[in-house]
Amino acid sequence: MNTNTFPRTHISLYVSDLAKTIEFYNAFFGKKADKIKPGYAKYIIESPSLIISFIENPERVQTGFGHLGFQVATRAAVESLLEKAKAKQIVSSEETGTACCYAIQDKFWVSDPDGVRWEVYYFHKDTEVNDPHYQSPESNSCCASSSAMQQ
Structure with a gap:
């Protein structure tokens, strides 16, 4: 696959508590979220090239999908x-x-x-x-x- 075709990966996850999620990912990624809105946070990681967003919706949280x-x-x-x-x-x-x-x-x-x-x-x-x-x-x-x- 040509990296120019898909230059950045995007992942979006539902979370039960956005504040706890932001605290964890600030520590894990070593940076603050690039965007925070009510019920939403997004991080843009340069290496690897990744956009990961979190949507607060406890009813839709899915676990056990692997890692x-x-x-x-x-x-x-x-x-x-x-x-x-x-x-x-x-x-x-x-x-x-x-x-x-x-x-x-x-x-x-x-x-x-x-x-x-x-x-x-x-x-x-x-x-x-x-x-x-x-x-x-x-x-x-x-x-x-x-x-x-x-x-």
């Missing part, structure tokens, strides 16, 4: 972002050298006030294995397949 994430270019970048997220007390978990989704990765996770999970990761290399703990029905991982969930 969102950012891949970073270096291990040092994920470590730096992890330290910043820890300082803001928004890290829910961290993993080093994990075999997740058939790739070796260093990563950390944050969850927004409505439970939307974000993964920030550095990709080391592909692998033919997936860590068995990700296949557990109790797993809250990014790559628990439906067959694992049905066990």
Whole structure:
């Protein structure tokens, strides 16, 4: 796909409490919202090129769709972002050298006030294995397949 065709990704999520959402994403993105209106907030992120908006509508909040994430270019970048997220007390978990989704990765996770999970990761290399703990029905991982969930 040509990057000029779709130069910026847009995501829009319904949220239950806009004030809590803004507080969380100000910390996670390290910047203030670019636009705030009644029941609405928007962030414009330059790297990666992303527009994400939040619409306050508790009845339409959807969870369990999987997760969102950012891949970073270096291990040092994920470590730096992890330290910043820890300082803001928004890290829910961290993993080093994990075999997740058939790739070796260093990563950390944050969850927004409505439970939307974000993964920030550095990709080391592909692998033919997936860590068995990700296949557990109790797993809250990014790559628990439906067959694992049905066990």
